[in-house]
Amino acid sequence: MLTSLSIKNYALIDSLHVDFNDGLSIITGETGAGKSILLGGLSLILGKRADLGSLRDASKKCIIEAVFNISNYNLKDLFESEDFDYEVQTIIRREILPSGKSRAFVNDSPVNLSSLQVLGERLIDIHSQHQTVQLTSNDFQFHVIDALAHNTDNLKKYKAELKSFKRLQKELKELLNLQAEALKEQDYNTFLLNELVEANLIEDEVESLEAEYETLNNVESIQENLAEAYHLLSDEHLGVVTSLTALKQVFQKLSGFSSAYQDLFERAESSLIEMDDFHSEVQGLQENLDADPNRLEFVDSRLKLLHNLMQKHIAENVAELITIKNRLEEKVTVTANLDSNIQQKQDSISAKEKSLDSISKRIHKKRVEVIPKLIAQLEAILMDLGMPNAQFKIGVLRGDTFYSNGKDELSFMFSANRGGHFNELKKAASGGELSRIMLAIKSILGSYIQLPTIMFDEIDTGVSGEISNKMGDIMLQMSKSMQVFSITHLPQIAAKGHAHFKVYKEDVNDITQTNLIPLNYDERIVEIAQMLGGKEMSTSAIAHAKELLN
Structure with a gap:
């Protein structure tokens, strides 16, 4: 989980430090207050390329530092493969120098951006209405199905066998070329x-x-x-x-x-x-x-x-x-002797094919068994999220090709209306619908596997009060097993948080800067009342805010 974030000399932020806890953390603020700046700074920690134009003061370097508690993330193998120093309290730092050069560090050891991106994907998942490409990819859809099917061990064995199989194929190809x-x-x-x-x-x-x-x-x-x-x-x-x-x-x-x-x-x-x-x-x-x-x-x-x-x-x-x-x-x-060597290699490949085929059958069987359960859970959650007619048709058919996760070909079809035509998810669902589907999927996944910190960036845009209340409940439920952030404009969701932070802009010495501060209970009442009724808070807005918080 993300335990603290420090940003210096980035965009409208002069100097900012904030500590976070587990559970559901809410971030609110007026449009243009700088929430996107905050996400931009966090993206640099996750391996996004730096832009010299983001320096607040072009004569000074920008430093962004985040501290993560990774004790429950099972990342020791990743740290070893990427040659990182493993620490339970892991510190990631990005520096953008006035010269335009950018540097990245994990636990004070320099790392390249590609390695940082690999680690970042395991630490924070930033999700917005415009970031639903993941949801429509086969890899992610298989990931969801396999999580529910408890296919982790089977997939681990399959991938090890597939690696060996491809090595043998490469060796056979080399022998055949040598023979030619x-x-x-x-x-x-x-x-x-x-x-x-x-x-x-x-x-x-x-x-x-x-x-x-x-x-x-x-x-x-x-x-x-x-x-x-x-x-x-x-x-x-x-x-x-x-x-x-x-x-x-x-x-x-x-x-x-x-x-x-x-x-x-x-x-x-x-x-x-x-x-x-x-x-x-x-x-x-x-x-x-x-x-x-x-x-x-x-x-x-x-x-x-x-x-x-x-x-x-x-x-x-x-x-x-x-x-x-x-x-x-x-x-x-x-x-x-090449003929003999080639025959031996072909025999090894045939044996490996049988092993892969056997494991892929087990993977396929468990996928088929769990799909009805996934569909039922998705449709039930989406009904609560204002999509009562949402329907899914998910099918896996065994093919002839050994893919990275088995031999299955996946069909993940969706219809938003009863009696409507089923189509691919990316073609059948709107941006708002995709956001709610992603929320439903992530909430289901959280019950089966350890997910990284999730940050929902205004996925509730255009959602009504009752549905936003359901969204907040889902996020709150998810926060029992993972750290969840929600950047929101809706008071119903804001009131669900265990912690509440406000992004705001202020002018200091005629220079505009962005800040992020935690709100206490009374300050939350004011913030939620303003979200309900605007700057001129009415008695009823304050009462409603207290009611939501309680």
Whole structure:
């Protein structure tokens, strides 16, 4: 509930502070006294955009602050989701700076306007004859029916399932898009993969093939050089092996004369052994070196294949080609597995659809059961409010679409006259009738759910005395379970209030300003008497005012 409101430097208000209690609070004042200014300031607290032109003194900032007791509003989840600091005594402040900038605070923490609007909707409901759009919306009409049907738990489960259902649908769509893209590339990727697989890639193969190619491509030159080397090693007269053999024999003869000769003998023998081995290896190379045009052609072809693949895939070596092959295998495998993943997702969606359908059936059943009760209550209240012929036809039919609150499609029809044609509420009811219907609905809702503070802004315009008395009774009844404000010109309603505030204008230092003050009992008698008979209060007007108050 709203416990206090402070306004500084706003429109015709210089500085105003007022405290409020629960129950029914009445606000009265002459036309033009500033009731709309008061509502305008309150709207800023609820997240309405600020206007620099509303500053009373353009050189100073405007500050509007409201304190709410939210202990019974179950708003902790909202505060958490909007990242507000939760306090039972919550303070909302708006500031409009001379620069035109506007700031908003909840419990001294800065907030954006969209978040403030979300919170504001849960704190105060300002209702006037011109603000009945809510009444004609399907969402609000469902809200009324579901409140009477005690569908809160079912709707909570449904919305959780619907959120999961939509997430699964989004994931399926992503998989299908991925599959479509993959299928476009599937043939090409498979071709590339097969090409690399058929190549039987071996790491470092290029280096060994290039060495073999050089050998095979220069076989004649190599043979000539090996033959010359073999000749130098094995010539009967000048060959290195022949000379080393002779040298070894010389030092073998001398080895018995001195250890120095023995050492030279051993070295000659070691050199001969090494040279024999060298000679054998040259001989082996010579014997194994054959011109092989077929092998040369194969190696050349193999090298060209590997170089072409590296160029095609922009790879530095065969190792990178192997990495690319592995990646292509993954892509082809993922594409192959997509069908399975898509089927699993479709199965999950089907299961979720069954769950949603089951919950929506329960929601539908409870709605159907409660509609006759809602119609009876509405028509009974509206009869007291001067609409004895008001009739409603409300129907819910299950459709095929999962909406945010079930699968039902709502028909909320109204006729103001017996025998008249039923039509949509917004087409069949006048502004005054809509106001009374809204009052009836809000009074019914108040018995089922905790409503925010309600402010009725002159919804009694054009209403007769007896009907206004019934309106006042309804507001008074509503105020037992919520805080209710009524801005009114009718004394019958004004007399119902637990508290009474007066909006008035006065000139201070030749400057007009608006004030709001609470009235005591005697002041209420005067105010109500003036509402009954004008400024010149008669004895009968005063007596009538006392009678109304008592």
